[in-house]
Amino acid sequence: MVKTSWNIFKLDLKHISKNWVAALLIGGLTFLPSLYAWLNIYATWDPYAHTDQLPVAIVNEDEGAMVRDKQIDVGKELINTLQDNKDMDWSFTTSEEAMDGVEYGDYFAAIFIPKDFSSKLATVTSGEPKKAEIHYFVNEKLNSIAPKITEKGASVIVDKVSRRFISTVNGVVLDLFNELGIEIEKDLPDIKKFEQYIFDIQKQLPAIQQTLEGIVTDANSAKRIINKAQQLLPEAKRTTNSGLKTINDTLDQLTTAQNRLEAAAPRIKADLEKIATITNETNDFLKQIQQLSPDFTEWNRTTQAIDDRVTGSIEKLDGLEQDLLNIKNVAEQLNGEQANATDASLSQPIDVALLKVDNLKNLLNEIQQNARTMDSLVQGEEERLxxxxxxxxxxxxxxxxxxxxxxxxxxxxxxxxIRKEIAQALKTLTSAKALLTEVQNTIPEVQQTLTSADTHLTQGKQQVESALNQYPYVYEKVNQLANRIEDIQGTTDINEIIDLLQNNPQAERSFFEEPIVLNETKLFPIKNYGTGMTPFYTVLSIWVGCLLLISLLSTDINREGTFTARQIYVGRLFTFGLIGCIQTLIVMTGDIVLLGVTVKEPLPFFLFGLLISIVFMSIVYTLVSVFGDVGKAMAIILLVLQIAGSGGTYPIMLLPSFFQWINPFLPFTYAIDLMREAVGGIVWARTIKDLLFLAVVGLAFITFGIVFKEKMNKATNHLLAKSRETDLFH
Incomplete structure (x- = not known):
């Protein structure tokens, strides 16, 4: 059978070589699948390389905001950034033009920066921060991929703004932390002193309690004193008023005495001078009488003259005495009523003067009496006279x-x-009057002060009592604080905190702008998207090549009785397999040479491709050879299922459950995986599994064709003949 099948294969090659039409058709079939692969790979070579031609509208309506007296305009900054960005074809326009452009398809998307964009970002400094929004409008009916690309662009914008904003805010915070660290370092002695102060307070808490209790006691005593003083104020006011009245009266009396003295002084002096003159004259007169002989007639005139002179002197002395008594009465009244206001004592010199006046009166009375008695001595007693x-x-x-x-x-x-004492008394009383007047004027102020002091003392007492009532709480908190400081001192070094706060703000800002850097290590690097899609489109083109061959070439030989169905199956399998391998070699050579696909393992890439071609050809050829036109439909259905369920374009985990279920049973799954191993780098455990599955599937279909072709052909031929009666099928 093998020899006959080989002869059929050689005969097919002979016919192809001698018939130029057949050769031309076969040649076209060998190149046609490669075009399918190459064009698709080239089209998807780098789909994101030309996103700069994808039109996206940008509308900036941000009005800016004030943050701590500083104007910010994040929208304007974003526009300035995008003007230098070439990721997409950014169009900066108005809201109306942007929406019209998205609606009519001029723009794939529109991004709106609202009026309150900066103001909402600025709320981060308030107690209730609000999230800023960027509005994104997209027309998804234009294309299924473009919205994903524009959405990625919008996400990049949001991410850039967020990172810039976070970096800026954190930069400000870190600057403050740095300044705080410097200030703390400067204030470290004060911090140490504060810690010691807390510990000192903790030790002094019992003394503080005693002090507060003493303040309350002293406040009560002071309040009693103030209350007593307030009670005595009316009496002090009355006493002051009475004292002022007394001083005023005394001043009036002193003034009167002074006026009297002023008025009597010339008269007293004149009287004294007169008395002195009279006494001198009397003395001289008596001296003259002693020289004369007693002449009774003359004596009578003399005694009468002496009597008259003495009488006048006595009258003068009586007037003087009365003036002195008037002054004395005023002096005694002053001494009695104002003993505490003045030290003036006028009675003593006046008494001396009165005593001397009285002595003079006595002497003058004695002269007068003696003169009068001399009349009786004149008669008969000259010697005695x-x-x-x-x-x-x-x-x-x-x-x-x-x-x-x-x-x-x-x-x-x-x-x-007397003049001096009266003047001194007047001066003293005037000073006393001024003092009492000041006291009188001060009493209302003293009364107000005492009232205010009483109020403040009451309030102070209440506050001290409140502090005393809060003492247990303060005692507990101070102890807790002291214990906490001791714990912190035991577990934390403040110098470490200072070192932590003192940082490089620019370096920290850069860190928070991108705190995590993705350190990507590509175990099996793929140069571009086209290279990544090469396994899928190469495998797909191999299957498509098989479908083209079985669509144009016959799987049977129209020589009845010459060959058996089994011989024909094997012989034509060689022919189809050879053409399929040629198709595959052309596709893979074009992938590398024409498109420049980077293949990690070129030799396995070609070997795996040839194996896949043989396996796919055995599947498709067997289905058509055994089942005829029904087999063609089965091959097409299998192609559709494999495109969707093999995981060639999307990860199988993202596909519906049905495709996830059939995925392990599809030849595409293992063929694509095998080609990926050759393109990216071989993991032999996976490669061997893929090779074994494909080999088993290929052998299974070949075995099925050899065993069931003849039996199945009888049934399919009957169906084929029946279908041709309609003239709809060939």
Whole structure:
């Protein structure tokens, strides 16, 4: 059978070589599948390389905002950034033009930056931050992939703004942290002092409690004193008013005494001078009488003259005495009513003056009496008369001396002293009046001060009592704080905190702008998207080549009785397999040479491709050879299922459950995986599994064709003949 099948294969080659039409058709069939692969691979070579030609509208309506007296305009900054960005064809336009463009298909998408964009970002400094929004409009009916690309662009914009904003905010915060660290370092001695202060307070808490209790006690005592002082104020006011009245009265009396003294002083001085003159004259007169003979007639005139003179002197002395008594009465009244207001004592010199006046009066009375008694001595007792005259003259002389002495003493001592004392008393009383007047004026202020002090003392007492009531809480909190400081000192070094706060703000800002860097390591690097799609489109083109061959070439030989069905199956399998291998070699050579696909393992790439071609050809050829036109339909259905369920374009995990279920049973699954191993790098455990599955499937279909072709052909031929009766099928 093998020899006959081989002869059929050689005969097919002979016919192809001698018939130029057949050769031309076969040649076209060998190249046609490669075009399918090459064009699709080239089209998907780098689909994101030309996104700069994808039109996207940008509308900036941001009005900016003020943040801590600083103007920010994030929308404007974003526009400036996009103007230098070439990822897409950004068009900066108005909202109306943008929406019209998206609706009519001029733009694939439109991105709106609203008016409150910056202001919402600025709320991060407030207690209630609000998230800013970017509005994205897309027309998805234009293309299924473009919206995903534009959406990625919008996401990139949001990500850039977010990272820039986070970087800026964190930069400000980190600058503050750095400054805080520097300040803490400067204030470290004060911090240490504060810690010690807390510990000192903790030790002094019992003393503080005693002090507060003492303050409350002292406040109560002070309040009682203030209350007593407030009670005494009316009495002090009355006493002050009474004292002022007394001083005013005394001042009036002193003024009166001073006026009287001023008025009486010339008269007293004149009277004293007169008395001194009279006593001198009397003394001189008596001295003259002593030289004369007693003449009773003359004596009578003399005694009468002496009597008249003495009487006048006595009257003058009575007037002087009355003036002195008036002054004394005022002095005594002053001493009695204002003993505490002044030290003036006028009674003593006045008493001395009165005493001397009284002595003078006595002497003058004695002169007068002696002069009057001398009349009785004149008659018969001349000697005795002369003795009486001598005595009288001595008295007169003594009186004259005392009168002169009193005149000098009054003029030089008594009157100046009285004047001085009265002036001093007036000055003292005037000062006392001013003092009492000030006291009187101060009493309302004192009363107000005492009232205010009472109020403040009450409030202070209440506050101290409140502090005393809060003492247990303060005691507990201070102890907790002290214990916490001790714990922190035991577990944390403040110098480490300072080192942590003192950082490089620019470096930290860069860190927070991109805190995590994706360190990508490509175990099996694929240069571009086209290279990644090469396994899928190469495998797909091999299957398509098989379908083209069985669509144009016959799987049977029209020589009845010459060959058996089994011989024909094997012989034509060689022919189809050879053409399929040629198709595959052309596709893979074009992938590398024409498209420049980077293949990690070129030799396995070709070997795996040839194996896949043989397996696919055995599947498709067997289905058509055994089942005829039904087999063609089965091959097409199998192609559709494999395109969707093999995971060639999307990961199988993303496909519906039905395709996930059939995926392990599809030849495409293993063929694509095998080609990926050759393109990216071989993992032999996976490669061997794929090779074994494909080999088993290929052998299974070949075995099925050899065993069931003849039996199945009888049934399909009957169906074929029946279908041709309609003239619809060939």
């Amino acid at each position: 002369r003795n009486s005259i001598n005595d009288l003259q001595k008295i007169a002389e003594n009186t004259s001396i005392q009168a002169n002495s009193f005149l000098k003493e009054y003029t030089d001592t008594i009157e100046p002293y």
